[in-house]
Amino acid sequence: MTGADDLPADVCALLHEHIESYEQLETLLLLRRERYEEWTGQGLADRLRVQADLIGTALAGLEASGLVQVLATAPARYAYRPASAGLDAAVSRLEREYAERSILIIQLMSANAIERLRTAALHTFADAFVLNRKGDDRG
Amino acid sequence: MTVAEAVYILCAITSILCAALLLRGYRATRTWLLFWASICFVFLAINNVILYIDLVVIPASSPIDLFWYRNTAAVIGVLVLVFGLVWESR
Amino acid sequence: MKLFMWGVLAMASLVAALFFLRYWRESRDRLFVFFALAFAGLAANWTGLAIIDQPTDEAQQKYAYVARLVAFLVLIIGIFDKNRRSGRL
Numbered sequence: 001m002t003g004a005d006d007l008p009a010d011v012c013a014l015l016h017e018h019i020e021s022y023e024q025l026e027t028l029l030l031l032r033r034e035r036y037e038e039w040t041g042q043g044l045a046d047r048l049r050v051q052a053d054l055i056g057t058a059l060a061g062l063e064a065s066g067l068v069q070v071l072a073t074a075p076a077r078y079a080y081r082p083a084s085a086g087l088d089a090a091v092s093r094l095e096r097e098y099a100e101r102s103i104l105i106i107q108l109m110s111a112n113a114i115e116r117l118r119t120a121a122l123h124t125f126a127d128a129f130v131l132n133r134k135g136d137d138r139g
Numbered sequence: 140m141t142v143a144e145a146v147y148i149l150c151a152i153t154s155i156l157c158a159a160l161l162l163r164g165y166r167a168t169r170t171w172l173l174f175w176a177s178i179c180f181v182f183l184a185i186n187n188v189i190l191y192i193d194l195v196v197i198p199a200s201s202p203i204d205l206f207w208y209r210n211t212a213a214v215i216g217v218l219v220l221v222f223g224l225v226w227e228s229r
Numbered sequence: 230m231k232l233f234m235w236g237v238l239a240m241a242s243l244v245a246a247l248f249f250l251r252y253w254r255e256s257r258d259r260l261f262v263f264f265a266l267a268f269a270g271l272a273a274n275w276t277g278l279a280i281i282d283q284p285t286d287e288a289q290q291k292y293a294y295v296a297r298l299v300a301f302l303v304l305i306i307g308i309f310d311k312n313r314r315s316g317r318l
Contacts, residue, residue, distance in 0.1 A: 121173075127315075147294075149298065214234060220241070
């Protein structure tokens with residue numbers, strides 16, 4: 001039997017911490033495969049055949065996670081630039097696992113998504129007690 | 140001020156603080172769990188304020204007893220909280 | 230009837246404490262541990278009042294209110310702790 005616990009620990013951690021959607025997964029893998037290219041959001045959207053605003057959200061998350069960097073502005077151009085060697089190793093293992101056992105990866109991502117939904121209200125509750133919250137107007 | 144008075148005042152202020160923070164969080168995110176919890180703390184604050192009035196402001200010899208008022212507020216508060224916790228948990 | 234009311238309050242607080250314990254397990258945010266302890270403290274306060282069952286002697290009741298004080302102090306400490314942690318991020 002193979003289950004999600006068969007996946008390497010760093011791949012599980014990467015998916016848990018940084019990959020929230022399938023477009024994010026595909027964007028990351030595409031950027032890594034063609035890491036010497038610089039991509040615009042629209043270019044990625046055309047290549048992956050999804051709406052540009054979905055790619056925009058995905059890229060913002062990947063940038064915040066230290067996986068992708070903005071190399072030029074107007075229009076913004078993105079490239080795969082992992083913040084650490086460990087992160088790069090995890091993405092390379094993710095690429096291999098996704099090629100070989102994509103169903104396991106998808107199962108784990110779905111489980112993570114359900115968990116995120118479940119705990120979202122709890123984190124909102126706990127964050128309500130932060131007194132001097134920056135970005136108070138985000139709601 | 141006696142120790143007992145300080146305790147009642149502290150409890151009241153803490154309840155009001157919690158209620159205000161949770162209400163602010165609810166308004167920002169529209170998460171119902173925060174709404175139910177803030178209502179709970181509003182009633183706990185009422186409970187603490189009436190407790191202070193009942194045990195400190197009104198002399199012990201007075202026949203006025205606010206027991207039912209303050210504890211009804213507390214019961215409403217904790218029941219609303221338990222309702223919210225049960226309702227919002229999947 | 231007073232005993233019944235204290236019983237309702239104690240039981241409901243205890244249930245709330247258990248929920249907060251579960252929320253801690255799910256979210257790993259220790260603010261929920263403080264909430265669980267606080268509501269357990271409130272349950273102790275109301276259980277204590279019921280055990281003392283002394284509506285006329287306020288000196289006796291004050292023992293129970295120590296538990297209430299502890300409960301609200303735990304809440305304050307929890308809120309401070311939460312702010313200290315998020316300030317560090």
